[in-house]
Amino acid sequence: MGKFCKCNGRLLCMCLLPFMMTGHLLVYILVTIFVTISYAPPKIPVHFIAPGSSSNSAKMASHPLNAFWNLRLIDSALWNSLQHGCDRLYNPILRGNASMAVQQTKIKLDPSSVGCVSNCIPEIGSHTVANELKAMSDQMRAFVSSMRCREYPYIINQPGLCYNNETLDTPLLLMAIKSQMGNFENRQAIRDTWGRSGHVSGEYNIRGGLVRTVFLLGKQDSNPKSNFHDLLQKESEKYGDILQWDFKDTFFNLTLKDVLFWRWFKQYCPKAIFVFKGDDDVFVRTDALVDFLNKQWEEHNLWQAYTNETDKGLDLFIGEVIYNAKPNRDPSTKYFIPGSFYQGVYPAYAGGGGVVYSGSLALRLKEISDKVSLFPIDDVYLGMCLSKLGVVPSHHPGFLTFDLPITQRGNPCAYKSVLLVHRRSPREMVALWNHLRNLRMRCFR
Structure with a gap:
């Protein structure tokens, strides 16, 4: 009787082994995905604050520090929001989600800019940044009100x-x-x-x-x-x-x-x-x-x-x-x-x-x-x-x-x-x- 149970135990272990391995693999995949999503690149030490003298470029790596397409919306600053929409709109993989990207970056600008057609943001939405604009200098407000204009005779x-x-x-x-x-x-x-x-x-x-x-x-x-x-x-x-x-x-x-x-x-x-x-x-x-x-x-x-x-x-x-x-x-x-x-x-x-x-x-x-x-x-x-x-x-x-x-x-x-x-x-x-x-x-x- 004991010998029979022992054999059944081995058989049970052999039967459960594939399920156990699959379970471990599934846990590993889920952890990897979670780590990738939550990953934030390390902060880069500031070598130079403009304007001023330049740093020694020979000590720097000769490659771009950031990815070509920025898929994450960083903070809520106006330029970052607009560029985030551009990056998503022109990303060949995410081009199908262009409407979503536009909705995420709808900015209400000065009415005088409505006639200027942007090459990046195809429409003006209803998200208001009036409070931020009020806090900006006259020079910055003038730039923001016309920053979509690129056609001048x-x-x-x-x-x-x-x-x-x-x-x-x-x-x-x-x-x-x-x-x-x-x-x-x-x-x-x-x-x-x-x-x-x-x-x-x-x-x-x-x-x-x-x-x-x-x-x-x-x-x-x-x-x-x-x-x-x-x-x-x-x-x-x-x-x-x-x-x-x-x-x-x-x-x-x-x-x-x-x-x-x-x-x-x-x-x-x-x-x-x-x-x-x-x-x-x-x-x-x-x-x-x-x-x-x-x-x-x-x-x-x-x-x-x-x-x-x-x-x-x-x-x-x-x-x-x-x-x-x-x-x-x-x-x-x-x-x-x-x-x-x-x-x-x-x-x-x-x-x-x-x-x-x-x-x-x-x-x-x-x-x-x-x-x-x-x-x-x-x-x-x-x-x-x-x-x-x-x-x-x-x-x-x-x-x-x-x-x-x-x-x-x-x-x-x-x-x-x-x-x-x-x-x-x-x-x-x-x-x-x-x-x-x-x-x-x-x-x-």
């Missing part, structure tokens, strides 16, 4: 800038410089020095390239006694390098200059190999930059020939890169971003004084910008677009958007390894240009 256009005898040119470098209506002296100093349009020789006269220069402007409320509009028209007729759109030229609207320039670039100058985007108070050693870009283009062509990938563009983006910057919460600064508008750490971006990127990347930026909600700080917005593309900006020590040490600024030879320095007045640009040309043989051996 030209006041002055230059459709033939990159054409020669009705044939599309291939400039090595297109210089797109953000300026304002009244900055006549800045533009003229740039034309006379580092932004001269035409063939530019390299630093050692070995090789050069075709450079085209264009200035990006909005419109400003000028003094009735001033004749800025007439002067700008005459300037455009004389030099043919003014691009002006019909939007108010404010600090928070600098982002529009990037978005509208990319559209202009695609239509009128898509063959430019590289683009410089900068302010009209920087100084660029154009001959050294031309040498650098020729080398990058030659290496890219050699790589294409070796890999036989002739259809793949060059994703080059260089500048003074800032990592893990937090929004500035000081209301007294022009960089102030309230928590009700944006929450989180900025993606890696380059200081807005000046950056260089490839023409093929400019075309990709134009496309991806339609899927990124406008942000009031232009260099941060550019970093957001790069993050969506999975492109990491490369730090270059020659881009000094926060200037040289004060003890070195008067020494021309201190500029030996500099490609760009910020800031310089028109008079300082001309003086520095002459000093560097006269001292070339002594300083740049």
Whole structure:
């Protein structure tokens, strides 16, 4: 009898074993799913708080810190809510749930924005953020009320800038410089020095390239006694390098200059190999930059020939890169971003004084910008677009958007390894240009 029970016990164990193993597996799967859902990425230490000097990019990992599509709604800040809707709307997996994403991000904005059709958010809903808007500054409220607008007509256009005898040119470098209506002296100093349009020789006269220069402007409320509009028209007729759109030229609207320039670039100058985007108070050693870009283009062509990938563009983006910057919460600064508008750490971006990127990347930026909600700080917005593309900006020590040490600024030879320095007045640009040309043989051996 005991022996029979013992045998039945073994048989029972053998019968129950598959069920026990299945049960353990089911528990493991449930625990794994729960851990995945509740997982929060570790907090990233802040290496730099903008604005200020950049961190050492060599110590940072060369890959995006965040996922391409952000599927979770982080906090309730306005920009985060709008971008969350964009991310869900353009996620190919979740595209079927687009209506749900829109409902989650319905924002009631200023009625004046109703006529502006957004590329991201297809409709305005009933969720009110009136209290948050009241607490914002006048500058931020003005931006929010028009941040869905991306279509502005030209006041002055230059459709033939990159054409020669009705044939599309291939400039090595297109210089797109953000300026304002009244900055006549800045533009003229740039034309006379580092932004001269035409063939530019390299630093050692070995090789050069075709450079085209264009200035990006909005419109400003000028003094009735001033004749800025007439002067700008005459300037455009004389030099043919003014691009002006019909939007108010404010600090928070600098982002529009990037978005509208990319559209202009695609239509009128898509063959430019590289683009410089900068302010009209920087100084660029154009001959050294031309040498650098020729080398990058030659290496890219050699790589294409070796890999036989002739259809793949060059994703080059260089500048003074800032990592893990937090929004500035000081209301007294022009960089102030309230928590009700944006929450989180900025993606890696380059200081807005000046950056260089490839023409093929400019075309990709134009496309991806339609899927990124406008942000009031232009260099941060550019970093957001790069993050969506999975492109990491490369730090270059020659881009000094926060200037040289004060003890070195008067020494021309201190500029030996500099490609760009910020800031310089028109008079300082001309003086520095002459000093560097006269001292070339002594300083740049």
